[in-house]
Amino acid sequence: MILTVTPNPAWDITYSVDALAPGRTHRVRHVAERAGGKGINVARVLHRLGHEVLVTAPLGGATGDLVRAGLAGLDHSIAPIRDSTRRTVSVVTDGDATLLNEPGPALTAEEWQGLRALVAARLDQVSVVVLSGSLPRGVSPADYADLVRSVPRPTIVDTSGEALAHAASAGPDIVKPNADELRDLTGCADPLRGATALRSQGAHAVVASLGPEGLLAVTAEGAFRAAPGREVRGNPTGAGDSVVAALAVGVAAGTPWPDRLRNAVALSAATVAAPVAGEFTRDEYEKQLAAVHLEEIPCPS
Amino acid sequence: MILTVTPNPAWDITYSVDALAPGRTHRVRHVAERAGGKGINVARVLHRLGHEVLVTAPLGGATGDLVRAGLAGLDHSIAPIRDSTRRTVSVVTDGDATLLNEPGPALTAEEWQGLRALVAARLDQVSVVVLSGSLPRGVSPADYADLVRSVPRPTIVDTSGEALAHAASAGPDIVKPNADELRDLTGCADPLRGATALRSQGAHAVVASLGPEGLLAVTAEGAFRAAPGREVRGNPTGAGDSVVAALAVGVAAGTPWPDRLRNAVALSAATVAAPVAGEFTRDEYEKQLAAVHLEEIPCPS
Numbered sequence: 001m002i003l004t005v006t007p008n009p010a011w012d013i014t015y016s017v018d019a020l021a022p023g024r025t026h027r028v029r030h031v032a033e034r035a036g037g038k039g040i041n042v043a044r045v046l047h048r049l050g051h052e053v054l055v056t057a058p059l060g061g062a063t064g065d066l067v068r069a070g071l072a073g074l075d076h077s078i079a080p081i082r083d084s085t086r087r088t089v090s091v092v093t094d095g096d097a098t099l100l101n102e103p104g105p106a107l108t109a110e111e112w113q114g115l116r117a118l119v120a121a122r123l124d125q126v127s128v129v130v131l132s133g134s135l136p137r138g139v140s141p142a143d144y145a146d147l148v149r150s151v152p153r154p155t156i157v158d159t160s161g162e163a164l165a166h167a168a169s170a171g172p173d174i175v176k177p178n179a180d181e182l183r184d185l186t187g188c189a190d191p192l193r194g195a196t197a198l199r200s201q202g203a204h205a206v207v208a209s210l211g212p213e214g215l216l217a218v219t220a221e222g223a224f225r226a227a228p229g230r231e232v233r234g235n236p237t238g239a240g241d242s243v244v245a246a247l248a249v250g251v252a253a254g255t256p257w258p259d260r261l262r263n264a265v266a267l268s269a270a271t272v273a274a275p276v277a278g279e280f281t282r283d284e285y286e287k288q289l290a291a292v293h294l295e296e297i298p299c300p301s
Numbered sequence: 302m303i304l305t306v307t308p309n310p311a312w313d314i315t316y317s318v319d320a321l322a323p324g325r326t327h328r329v330r331h332v333a334e335r336a337g338g339k340g341i342n343v344a345r346v347l348h349r350l351g352h353e354v355l356v357t358a359p360l361g362g363a364t365g366d367l368v369r370a371g372l373a374g375l376d377h378s379i380a381p382i383r384d385s386t387r388r389t390v391s392v393v394t395d396g397d398a399t400l401l402n403e404p405g406p407a408l409t410a411e412e413w414q415g416l417r418a419l420v421a422a423r424l425d426q427v428s429v430v431v432l433s434g435s436l437p438r439g440v441s442p443a444d445y446a447d448l449v450r451s452v453p454r455p456t457i458v459d460t461s462g463e464a465l466a467h468a469a470s471a472g473p474d475i476v477k478p479n480a481d482e483l484r485d486l487t488g489c490a491d492p493l494r495g496a497t498a499l500r501s502q503g504a505h506a507v508v509a510s511l512g513p514e515g516l517l518a519v520t521a522e523g524a525f526r527a528a529p530g531r532e533v534r535g536n537p538t539g540a541g542d543s544v545v546a547a548l549a550v551g552v553a554a555g556t557p558w559p560d561r562l563r564n565a566v567a568l569s570a571a572t573v574a575a576p577v578a579g580e581f582t583r584d585e586y587e588k589q590l591a592a593v594h595l596e597e598i599p600c601p602s
Contacts, residue, residue, distance in 0.1 A: 020323045
């Protein structure tokens, strides 16, 4: 079973409007809402792929109740918290999306320990632990690194900023920054240099997502670029979560790095191609998989 | 007791952000939320003034549960509905407010009858009925006019468009459009002509709110203008609901029109002056009341 940790889950609300005009009143055409936060999104992808998965997250308040109800169908184990879970509102037009992220809850030390205890309690059934998304207030990057360090299983971390820096130094198996996160953290404009630098801080492998150009990986087996071979157009929301899900499957199965990356690029591209954020069709996934262009980078450093 | 009917209540969420930039991601600085919809706002003002009040509204779904919990402290009688109550999101910066209104529930004929039954059941304790805000889907302007016609008590109606047109013809005691609503409905650029035209359709009195210029009323006792005599700066949200609340108090007490209008202008101005939407201080209300400028319009038509 793959266990995902979502330290800062959310109730994601999407409003479709004709256009967003600051200072005006808008009639929302359509409302979509669902449980979110990167670790929950990764779990949803894994579930859709047919893998056993366990969601762990802190939840509180009326919004926490909505998230819990929205997890129906996914095995989950919840740490109750006093503050209310956050909402996100995405205002989507034909052209773009405007995001409003609530500040969210502050966790007490006891609540964070409660979440850690949930993870520890199920470890004997777990092959891989995925830690994904931002940290709530009250949880420091050092707390997060402690959690990564404490897990006696392969770990995959997808976060940003100080949390990523600390987590990388805790020796996770994979960290998955995007190009912006990698540059912000390492100061390297070139993703290959940035990934190499981040790996030198302690992560066993760094997989950087480069948007439409696919993935760049620096691993113990070598460095690789993997790019989609079929045209990819659509909604990039959730593409990074599909990368993480595919990597988790690869780690659980012990797949060699080139195949992990082919699967990750293909699943990510299939997610972009699907009209609904975070979904994909098996057919598109297989077509993308057959077309992925993988190349080894001979002398990475 | 004053009974308010809110056909389309809402859970009002206010996000404070530094600036709203379409296409970007925003960190919300502060979240405020409360039960809303004009009839509920009017009831809150009446309660703050020390009057007995009963809120009636249809509510459904998880958002309906939030609204119901948010009515704690206000006497209320709820008609359950199957669809979920709507949310509104206001994104507030230093300069302006951007509103996102969800489409909200559609009521079945039975659900609308359920709301009407709640109103009928409490009428023997009621002196004035206030009907305020928009109509939900499934309820026609003719249904709304039927409700106004069926109430054997003085009625005050604050709505817009077709619902206002139909309600006015049902002979309510007062309708309270703002200048835009009055012009849209009657086609008259001059509010005095517009109010006179709307009154001729059946309303016993028309009180038009003209923003910072105060109120214009065409009544059976004559036509009046009432304007604030003290400077008014602040947040106009809820000012119209304060006008309606003051008029309801005046109708319940049988106050002459000039005094009703003085109270309505003063309470509205005090509401604008308070930093939180829909609130006011007793002190500012009394200062405004002493300063209101009231004039009778000698030959209105």
